[in-house]
Amino acid sequence: MTHTITLIPGDGIGPEVSRATQVVLEASGVKIDWEVQHAGAAVAETQGTTLPNSVLESIRRNKVALKGPIGTPIGKGFRSVNVTLRQALDLYANVRPVKSLHGVEPRFEGTDIVIVRENTEDLYAGLELIIMPGVAQSIKLITERSCTRICEYAFDYAERLGRKRVTVVHKANIMKLSDGLLLESFRKVALKHPKIEPAEMIVDACAMQMVRNANKLDVIVTENLYGDILSDLGAGLVGGLGIVPGANIGHEAAVFEAVHGSAPDIAGKGLANPTALIQSAVMMLHHIGESTAAQKIDRGLISLYERSEIRTADLGGSSSTEEFTEALCKAVATA
Structure with missing residues (x-):
């Protein structure tokens, strides 16, 4: 073919x-x-x-x-x-699969995780304005539809590849409405996938966990901005x-x-x-x-x-x- x-x-x-x-x-x-x-x-x-x-x-x-x-x-x-x-x-x-490549000296040997990042909204929606001279505002756009489908994708991916856990990464302790919507959607989707262990982690704690024991996270699902940053951090773990x-x-x-x-x-x-x-x-x-x-x-x-x-x-x-x-x-x- x-x-x-x-x-x-x-x-x-x-x-x-x-x-x-x-x-x-x-x-x-x-x-x-x-x-x-x-x-x-x-x-x-x-x-x-x-x-x-x-x-x-x-x-x-x-x-x-x-x-x-x-x-x-x-x-x-x-x-x-x-x-x-x-x-x-x-x-x-x-x-973004983040996996050590045999023969390339990584920062951490044996790293094998996957980052699933929502790709269409969050601060990357480009909704910015000048409120007054010297004051700019960026709008963080989060919808239930996008949160649900990215979580569904992450759980389906984990099942398809024989992964054990999906970790949602958020900052809902501060952004209770926007990141809270992601967290709420994740919990609903997790109920439909009982074979996959759900886990929740605040983004700064996730960054630390990635350089201590990244594999514990397994499949990460997160918003656009967090995913962008964590993906590059992950690349640094395995050689760039x-x-x-x-x-x-x-x-x-x-x-x-x-x-x-x-x-x-x-x-x-x-x-x-x-x-x-x-x-x-x-x-x-x-x-x-x-x-x-x-x-x-x-x-x-x-x-x-x-x-x-x-x-x-x-x-x-x-x-x-x-x-x-x-x-x-x-x-x-x-x-």
Whole structure:
């Protein structure tokens, strides 16, 4: 079966890591017809927008997209492409597995958690205003609908992957109405999933727990802002943003992406580590039912990272993007 998938290469190192990921996917045996669409800072210069309608139309048509890192011009009035994609396509669940990769020296060995972040509202809804000179206000938007569906997604995910616990992270001790609504929704959803242990934790206590015993949290479900911060903290536990995958899931479409930046300072130099986007592509393969190919790439990555001679510069090595990709393809072929 051939899958038609939207590819957004992105800015900076985006085209390099996207090409590397395409090559690795091809080595796994999966058949993909790529529909390439462009978005980001480079597109803004020629089209006056960072996200042309053709990109959204392509994703709606194909239902699945793989996206490299994208830059947003600062101080020019452009909205974040990532935020716009999530809101326009109602990609309400941001899923970030945080797992130690064999052979990469992490801060904490054996970390294996998943952060499920509500993706469409909270302070990221962008509802801001100037009340008077020198006084700005941001409105924290929380709805029962969004709280319920993100909690349902987290519990369904935990059941599907054989997880034991879902931990809701909140600040309802202070924000009793908004975060209280998340907590109330979580408790109602938990009653429908008796096989999964529910747990509740205040966000600051969660941050401390993540650097003491992250695995106790298992699957975290939380709001947009908290999830954004905790996801990057989680990446730091296992070796950095260069190896952590991410996905944005909705009922009608899904976008899989590298969560690191576009790193324009090293663009075109062959220094980029494509692991994050490759791991995101592995999530994508599972999503489209190509688990055999996904498992081959997983085994190839483990095999490659267990051999210390193949490393990109971000992990202390000297291998180029191309050298890493070639070595991974060989490892996938024999996985």
